[in-house]
Amino acid sequence: MIMMAVAFGLTACELERSENGDFDGVWKMQGVDSLSNGKHADLHEKQVAYAVQKDLLQLSGNGPTILCRFQFQGDSLIVSDPRSAGGNDPSTDNLNHLRGYGIDRLPMSFHIDALSSSRMILKSEALRLYFEKY
Numbered sequence: 001m002i003m004m005a006v007a008f009g010l011t012a013c014e015l016e017r018s019e020n021g022d023f024d025g026v027w028k029m030q031g032v033d034s035l036s037n038g039k040h041a042d043l044h045e046k047q048v049a050y051a052v053q054k055d056l057l058q059l060s061g062n063g064p065t066i067l068c069r070f071q072f073q074g075d076s077l078i079v080s081d082p083r084s085a086g087g088n089d090p091s092t093d094n095l096n097h098l099r100g101y102g103i104d105r106l107p108m109s110f111h112i113d114a115l116s117s118s119r120m121i122l123k124s125e126a127l128r129l130y131f132e133k134y
Helices: 002-015
Strands: 025-034 040-042 049-053 056-060 066-073 076-084 108-115 119-123 127-133
Touching: none
Parallel strands: none
Antiparallel strands: 025 040, 025 049, 025 127, 049 056, 056 066, 066 076, 076 108, 108 119, 119 127
16 A cells, blocks of 8 residues: 555656756846847846746746746747736736747747756847846
8 A cells, every 4th residue: 555655656746747957947037138239238136037847937027927838949948828927917918018028929939048057048039138047
């Protein structure tokens, strides 16, 4: 009986395992570069974050908290299907809520320039986003 419970527990943990590697976790946005004009915005003092778990991305700290789906494959990140985390804001398809997170279209594609257990750099056509893991 105990062996069955242990086996079931291990199987249940296996179902929740993520394939995201270092990408899972909470990432605080540290800065943004504009690729068109070379300007840099320092965001160290702000609390803008990407929180990643399994196949959900939570965007917080720059307007309403938004939940998105994402696909993470090799050196690509594609963000799609935004939803308001509180359920009170039906306008998550309004890109104004997403621009503060570096998202200016849906689905949004990023190239992953760097990813380690502590640092991440994402690049779109217009921006380069710098993150540190909490």
